Amino acid sequence: MILLSIVLVLGISTIFWSLAGLVRLVGERWWRVRELSRRASGWIHLQFGGKAPIPRRARHRSKGVRIYPSNVAVLVAAHNEALVIKETILAASALVPRRNIHVISDMSTDDTAAIARAAGVKVLELEPNRGKAGALAAGIAHFDLCKRFKVVMLLDADTRPTPDYLETGLPLFSDPTVVAVAGRAKSIMSPPPPTAMGRFLVAYRERLYIVVQLLLKYGQASRGANVVSIVPGFASMYRTSALAKIEVLAPGLVIEDFNMTFEIHAKKLGRIAFHPGAAVAYTQDPDNLKDYIKQVRRWILGFWQTVRRHGLQFSKFWFVLGLYIVELVASCIFFVLLVPAFLLSSVAAVEVWIFGNRSDVFVFLSGVLRPQDVLIGVFLPDLVLTVLAAVSMRSPRFLLLAPLFPFMRILDAVICLQVLPKAYSSRSSGVWVSPVRRVQRTPQGINVPERSVVRTG
Known part of the structure; x- marks a missing residue:
């Protein structure tokens, strides 16, 4: 159960494409070092052996047509x-x-x-x-x-x-x-x-x-x-x-x-x-x-x-998309059932260990989703994602919010499953209403006009 939880929390797609991204990163770093070395030497290797100087105009030329x-x-x-x-x-x-x-x-x-x-x-x-x-x-x-x-x-x-x-x-x-x-x-x-x-x-x-x-x-x-x-x-x-x-x-x-x-x-x-x-x-x-x-x-x-x-x-x-859809639906079902299953398992555990009810049903239910299963299978894998965000953003404050993020994933899962039938039973006009905008300073240091927040639309 713990292994299944970890897979559903992190996602097979996330694990696979993270490895693919790591391979890409190593390849790009290697290519960059190789190109810098070649350009610094001013020589290129010929296809059938030997080497020749890089033409001056070609040293900084990108393949394809440059777009300005x-x-x-x-x-x-x-x-x-x-x-x-x-x-x-x-x-x-x-x-x-x-x-x-x-x-x-x-x-x-x-x-x-x-x-x-x-x-x-x-x-x-x-x-x-x-x-x-x-x-x-x-x-x-x-x-x-x-x-x-x-x-x-x-x-x-x-x-x-x-x-x-x-x-x-x-x-x-x-x-x-x-x-x-x-x-x-x-x-x-x-x-x-x-x-x-x-x-x-x-x-x-x-x-x-x-x-x-x-x-x-x-x-x-x-x-x-x-x-x-x-x-x-x-x-x-x-x-x-x-x-x-x-x-x-x-x-x-x-x-x-x-x-x-x-x-x-x-x-x-x-x-x-x-x-x-x-x-x-x-x-x-x-x-x-x-x-x-x-x-x-x-x-x-x-x-x-x-x-x-x-x-x-x-x-x-479409093959990759199909696998992702299966994984997405399975993950959403897992998160939607997470809280009810944990509560049911906890109640069964109370019946077994406090009230001494040793019936097969209660013994089984008490072991379905124990607190340690939730901690190791849900919160710790999700914490890994938060640590990545904290390191990427160089902001440890993400770690303070880590215990609450799994509950947002439950909310997202509920929304995902809720709207799925609507996609096949109704059509949208595309007409939009803008959300609330807040006054702020942009990352480029540009001051937004000082007006109170208003709701548009």
Whole structure:
């Protein structure tokens, strides 16, 4: 039981792709050392023996065609984001010329469109509300982005890309087979949310980002694998030659990023690149339980809806996806039953050891899920993930919250199983309502206008 618990808590996929990521890391380090040595010597080894000097112009040349920031369009879909849109535009304008920034105001009833126009970027106002996917599709078509640019960067209205986002992300397109670069998500942690619950939720979300991106996605994006299941829509890039072939607006889906990623695999458009040190951006995560549940429900429903839409096909990606779905459902069932099973086992143990009831049923139930089983099989494996987050973030405060994180996984599991039937019994319009935004200083040191927190939408 303990071994099964450990596997379900950590996940077979996490273990496997962590090992794949470790192999990739070693390979990249070895290649980097080799290339530095070759460039320092100024010589290259010939295919059939001997060596020759590296041509001066070739020493710093990347394979493929280099893409410059001027070739990148930024596309922001926004619905009632007056509180944050100005700072998002300011952050994006540090990466590309403002004429390259396009804001789609999806039936905003606040000053989103006016603020964007005053900032000097291109603006398209839509009515009625089309949802994020509809807004993105309308913006791509209206501004003819796939013909005018080589790369389109999708940016959420509350996202803050780092100043070196393009400097680190664009070189991944030097491989001509790469059609999308998945941005690395980080939570905006400073200043912290005003409530203890808010700080806990943001810390848990940051831990999730670290686990998914470092232990799963890094290995999945290896050249020989290419089985990344999501290019997050908050801050990622698409080569326009591939974007033109993606059905961005798929009917009946609540979110677009899973579907766009599945489209890449289904249509065999190319590779999805991801590196933890490239294309980094910060996002504002929910800091109250209501918005957290709403966002998680929307994400998971979007995943199940996308699986429903595409089905399982015969390919490496869908084989990996199928195994992950089996593991996901099993893990969710385990976490949902964890508390009832522990309570039932504890009651049976009380009957056996205190009241002396030695019936076979109570003896069996008392050993199903003992306290030491929960500690070793659930809390300690989950603690390993928290230690990884603490080391990665260089923040020991994650360890103080470690005992509470498994309870959030129970909540996530309940939501996952709850929305699964809805993905097959109902369709979504895609119409959105923005969550609560909080006033803060961005990671780049930009001051957000001093206004009280408001609820938009």
